[in-house]
Amino acid sequence: xxxxxxxxxxxxxxxxxxxxxxxxxxxxxxxxxxxxxxxxxxxxxxxxxxxxxxxxxxxxxxxxxxxxxxxxxxxxxxxxxxxxxxxxxxx
Numbered sequence: 001x002x003x004x005x006x007x008x009x010x011x012x013x014x015x016x017x018x019x020x021x022x023x024x025x026x027x028x029x030x031x032x033x034x035x036x037x038x039x040x041x042x043x044x045x046x047x048x049x050x051x052x053x054x055x056x057x058x059x060x061x062x063x064x065x066x067x068x069x070x071x072x073x074x075x076x077x078x079x080x081x082x083x084x085x086x087x088x089x090x091x
Contacts, residue, residue, distance in 0.1 A: 027089040031076045041073035054081075 051069040052060055059065045068083035077085050
């Protein structure tokens with residue numbers, strides 16, 4: 001298994017009796033960059049076509065894989081994929 005760079009690894013932090021997921025430094029930078037800008041959401045068909053282009057042709061029939069490559073069209077992580085969000089901003 002390849003080693004994950006420190007900056008991109010989601011961390012668990014003790015919080016009382018529970019573990020708490022925290023954002024990666026990369027997620028914090030994207031959040032700060034997107035806070036100053038606002039873009040209009042794209043048409044859903046355009047977003048889906050872009051997601052399908054990013055998915056390996058063998059997996060295009062798998063809706064979960066396609067949804068993971070779909071970009072967020074609003075919010076602080078606008079422009080990032082759902083997979084990226086899960087990997088970097090799970091907290």
